[in-house]
Amino acid sequence: MKPDTPIRRPEEIELKLALPTSKPSSLARQLARTHPLARRKETHQHLHDIYYDTPDQLLRQKHIALRLRRIGSDEKPQWLQTLKTGGRSHSGLSRRGEWEASVPGAELALSVLKSTPWSAFDPDGTVFRALAPCFETSFERTSWSVRRRDGSLIEVALDLGHITVGEKTASICELELELLRGHAAALFDLAQQISRSIAVLPVNMSKAERGYALAQGSLDAPLNAQPLELTNDLSLPAAAQRVLREMFCQFTANLNAIRSSDDSEVIHQARVGWRRFKSALRLFKPALEAQELPSWQALELLLDFLGEVRDLDVALHDTLPPLAEVYTAGDTRRTESWAAMTQALRHSASLQRKSVRYALQEPAVGASLLAITQWLDGLSSQAGAGGVDQEVPLRRWARQRIAHLHKQLRAARNDTSSPDSQHRVRILAKRMRYSSEALRDLLPKKRTEQWLQQATNMQTSLGAARDVMQASVLVAKLEADRGLAEFLRGIAVERSRRG
Structure with missing residues (x-):
């Protein structure tokens, strides 16, 4: 793969599921036995991510995530740089802008950001020069590629590991279903098949958001009702969706927090x-x-x-x-x-x-x-x-x-x-x-x-x-x-x- 070559389309559609189990070590075997993944080839990778931000966390404020990912061993690593922007995330299903490219080594490359929204966000490179590592994730990924009869293509990834911020750590035990081709309904159909035998919980927080929360000591804190923006030009079903999503997200976010919090x-x-x-x-x-x-x-x-x-x-x-x-x-x-x-x-x-x-x-x-x-x-x-x-x-x-x-x-x-x-x-x-x-x-x-x-x-x-x-x-x-x-x-x- 050539350096500075974009390898991802600019939108990521993903369903993220927490796995509330007391035995995470057996999850890969359990998943491999589920109907949609049985007899499909699985791949294994060790992934180490470094997330960057400015001292005042400007990227977080703008709902931007920028990371370097090392794939493989220290001897022969492959490095990827990924930019993710805003988007919508509702109780597990997220739609975000994503630009990912290979880079030569363990340093951020401004050059691969020039064809992304970063150019408008940081036209003179001031923000880029102020970036520094803020937290890291390290996890084992077991993944399966699922091609369905309707033509959709989905990557199923089991991530087991931890997030680290200084001396603080938090576990990673989640399943990501990423839509590579097709419609979002295919994600839910596949997730429902998996959920027949494995307990899942829709989760609204990305690894980046969890890293920030861990750094601030607010991980698994109670989530209160969030303010809503409703305008007169919305249709009634659209307004209902906006209101109901926020409320359901409050419910599921706190269910996830209950797993490790006695608050x-x-x-x-x-x-x-x-x-x-x-x-x-x-x-x-x-x-x-x-x-x-x-x-x-x-x-x-x-x-x-x-x-x-x-x-x-x-x-x-x-x-x-x-x-x-x-x-x-x-x-x-x-x-x-x-x-x-x-x-x-x-x-x-x-x-x-x-x-x-x-x-x-x-x-x-x-x-x-x-x-x-x-x-x-x-x-x-x-x-x-x-x-x-x-x-x-x-x-x-x-x-x-x-x-x-x-x-x-x-x-x-x-x-x-x-x-x-x-x-x-x-x-x-x-x-x-x-x-x-x-x-x-x-x-x-x-x-x-x-x-x-x-x-x-x-x-x-x-x-x-x-x-x-x-x-x-x-x-x-x-x-x-x-x-x-x-x-x-x-x-x-x-x-x-x-x-």
Whole structure:
């Protein structure tokens, strides 16, 4: 291969999947036995990548990645220089600009960047001269080339290794399906075949993004809801796709973080992501009437486990600590009872986290997540489907939908006399808040802020009583001091009355 010769087309379409397994060493053998890869020749490479950026991480800010890759041994290495730009990445599926060329050695070459977008980004070479290594990856790649009957060509690559930033390291255990020829649907079809026997998780972070996060100490940090940009010229299906993708990405990103993080906020944000996603499905129902939603029945056990962990976390970190002194009041026996109860709840929370991680290793879970990702990818192409009146501007539609939700909430809050009615108000308050936040760009600012505040206040006040009642249920299950559970139940009843 001649130096400075471009070898890649300018777009990379790739489906990236994390592999939540406790035995990564056996993955290559497992993959080789799957139906789409059986009897196909596999190749093995050792890859070492060096990623570059400026001291102020200008490339990261511009969603640009620049790396040098060494392929093979130290004695006879081959060097490739790769530039990747922006693009779209949604819960595993990414579309990015990519320019890759061979270079003579272990140094960046400005000359091979001249025919890429780098020339417009850095016309005088100032940025290039400021570049320095910022992190490295080293991994073993096992790959298969899959030619399908529809004419598509896909490279399947299993990467096992680690990312290194100074003294910090993070593991790499992922599967990349890159489309070399054909349509993106072929990636999902192949991934679904693999997911029948191997657990996968759509992952939204590239190796470069993980390297930056590792350097900043934010790898596997909880992902909160992200701001959305919605404009009046979007079709309703396109707006639905944009909103639903962000929410589903919040869910899957936090699922990936759960694999190695015990942070209670990661569990919380995973549940928030899923609830926002379900709320948005109701919000955009007019745009989705003609679409058959993928089944998420395989996710139900995982979702139940997440709920149980969240209830335990709320009890341990939020609900119970302020009540400890009220209950114990300096009494030794009560103090000991409270401490034993707290320790038992911590043990239960630890066991439930393990249950979540075991659930993520079920192939059916990954297959369900993949199906939703594929459904979202094709959503915007359904403009005009389902009887949606495309003559109605998106802004008007959004205001009508939020006004309708507010009317429902206002009617429901007139009756909070029973636990069931309080629960309904709380659910409606959440839907109102999630929907208003998602459509904020299209709504009147002042009124939206007022309605958001009202919904948040209702959710908080009703949630406090529910959390104490839930804590009393959890304590009762522990067969702890009966008086302790009764104490919590009494607090919950009193707060419910005040709510």
